Amino acid sequence: MNAPAEFARAVCPHDCPDTCALRVTVRDGKAIKVSGDPDHPPTQGVLCTKVARYPERTHHKDRLLTPLRRVGKKGEGRFEPINWDEALGIAAERLGSIARRAPEAIVPYSYAGTMRLVQGESIAARFFNVLGASRLERSICAAAGAAGLRYTYGASLGMHSEYYDESKLILIWGANPIASSLHFWTRAQEAKRRGAKLIAIDPYKSLTAEKCHQRIALRPGTDAALALGMIDVLIREDFIDHEYVKAHTLGFDELATRAAQYPPSRVAQICGIEESVVVELARAFGSTKKASIRLNYGMQRVRGGGNGVRAIACLPSLTGAWRKRAGGLLLSSSG
Ligand code: SF4
Numbered sequence: 001m002n003a004p005a006e007f008a009r010a011v012c013p014h015d016c017p018d019t020c021a022l023r024v025t026v027r028d029g030k031a032i033k034v035s036g037d038p039d040h041p042p043t044q045g046v047l048c049t050k051v052a053r054y055p056e057r058t059h060h061k062d063r064l065l066t067p068l069r070r071v072g073k074k075g076e077g078r079f080e081p082i083n084w085d086e087a088l089g090i091a092a093e094r095l096g097s098i099a100r101r102a103p104e105a106i107v108p109y110s111y112a113g114t115m116r117l118v119q120g121e122s123i124a125a126r127f128f129n130v131l132g133a134s135r136l137e138r139s140i141c142a143a144a145g146a147a148g149l150r151y152t153y154g155a156s157l158g159m160h161s162e163y164y165d166e167s168k169l170i171l172i173w174g175a176n177p178i179a180s181s182l183h184f185w186t187r188a189q190e191a192k193r194r195g196a197k198l199i200a201i202d203p204y205k206s207l208t209a210e211k212c213h214q215r216i217a218l219r220p221g222t223d224a225a226l227a228l229g230m231i232d233v234l235i236r237e238d239f240i241d242h243e244y245v246k247a248h249t250l251g252f253d254e255l256a257t258r259a260a261q262y263p264p265s266r267v268a269q270i271c272g273i274e275e276s277v278v279v280e281l282a283r284a285f286g287s288t289k290k291a292s293i294r295l296n297y298g299m300q301r302v303r304g305g306g307n308g309v310r311a312i313a314c315l316p317s318l319t320g321a322w323r324k325r326a327g328g329l330l331l332s333s334s335g
Contacts, residue, residue: 003028009037012051013114017161017332018183020047031055041162048182095131103132111140142332145300148309149331158330159292165190166326169288170198171281173312174223174299176206184294184330199281201226202298216281218271221302227311229267230282231259234318239286241320249317286319290326297331 010022021040025033034054038045057063067087072078098105108128114120121138128135137143149156164170164187177185185208192198200209201216201223209215218226234240235256245252262270264278271278285291293312300309313329321327 005032010034012047014051015111015114016048017181017334018042018048020051020183022047022051031058042183044183044186046182046186099131099133104134106131106133107136108133109136109140111138141301142297144306145295145297145309145331146334148300148306149313151306152310152313156331156333156335158333159328160325161187161330163325164188164292164294165194166324167191167290167292168196168326169284169291170196171201171285171291171293172198172208172212173201173293173295175294175296176202176204176208176298177294177296178208178211179206181294181296188294197284199284204298216273216277218273221304222271223299224304224308224311225262225267225270226273226278226281227308227315228259228262229264229271229278230285230315231255231311231318232262232267233264233279233282234286234315235259237283237286239282240318241323244320244323245318248322252318255314285315285321289321290324291316291319291321292327293329295329295331 004027006026008024008026010024012018012020012022020043021037023035023037024031025035032055034047034052036043036045036047036052066081067084068079069082069087069090070078071080095106106128108124110124139146146156161181161184164184168191170188170191172188175181177188188196188198197214198212199214199216200206200212201218202209203217203220205215205217216226264275267278268275293316295309295312299312300306302308309331313331316322316328
């Protein structure tokens with residue numbers, strides 16, 4: 001007879017904005033089922049497929065259980081299993097011989113797979129520090145955007161994802177939440193059911209973009225121009241919340257001067273879209289009280305990407321969308 005199941009609470013260790021709460025079913029000391037905690041508001045009882053099948057993956061017969069050493073040429077795909085002492089010995093010998101000559105020749109090029117205190121940044125950082133290795137800006141993929149956001153808002157601030165379902169217009173900018181921000185997408189779907197318009201701003205026709213009312217397929221790397229064009233229209237057609245701008249922002253005049261260099265006609269050429277698309281987008285954003293943006297890191301992985309984030313982050317401050325809890329922007333509130 002099977003031992004009775006026990007239940008444990010856990011948190012997903014992935015580097016993912018949702019930080020789902022997990023309920024793990026354990027029998028005979030083995031995790032047999034993982035599900036989302038229905039009592040945790042962001043999780044709402046639902047996990048992405050990757051983590052929902054964790055037990056299956058963990059216990060799969062094909063799972064790699066020992067280190068492998070390549071025995072053929074690169075690309076031949078021939079490996080043999082070795083034990084951990086051998087594997088660690090090989091790595092230590094290689095790293096050691098480089099470190100004895102010039103430790104800075106070693107660059108730990110990595111970021112987060114699974115996170116938190118032990119696996120995230122703790123032991124590896126200490127190890128490479130002692131070794132004297134070169135140091136790398138740890139976020140390979142998001143540093144420019146994170147810096148842009150800090151320059152604009154002073155910190156990694158953003159909307160609560162729970163409030164997006166009250167938005168009336170959501171710009172999903174450089175983001176593919178069906179794949180990478182599942183719980184935000186659930187909220188966006190609810191907003192859509194309540195009559196919100198969803199606009200994807202993305203050169204790539206992602207699964208998310210296909211499900212939005214409109215997709216603006218701008219040329220890759222031209223997001224800052226589109227945002228400046230929107231700002232130009234917002235100012236010229238006076239969609240500005242002057243009271244909010246006066247009370248809560250700095251540098252409006254300088255921004256207006258800069259944006260005036262990006263009229264919709266010029267932006268249309270830079271972005272490879274119709275002039276009317278720029279104007280209509282600005283008008284929609286400016287005239288909707290609960291207008292929100294779900295920005296993601298896809299758009300900042302280009303030269304000037306940090307400034308692109310800065311320009312986009314100005315939009316809800318100019319229109320006063322921040323006054324509403326369902327208005328504003330979320331890139332990341334990490335840290
Ligand atoms: S959506 Fe998936 S990866 Fe992200 S926190 Fe939830 S379970 Fe983890």
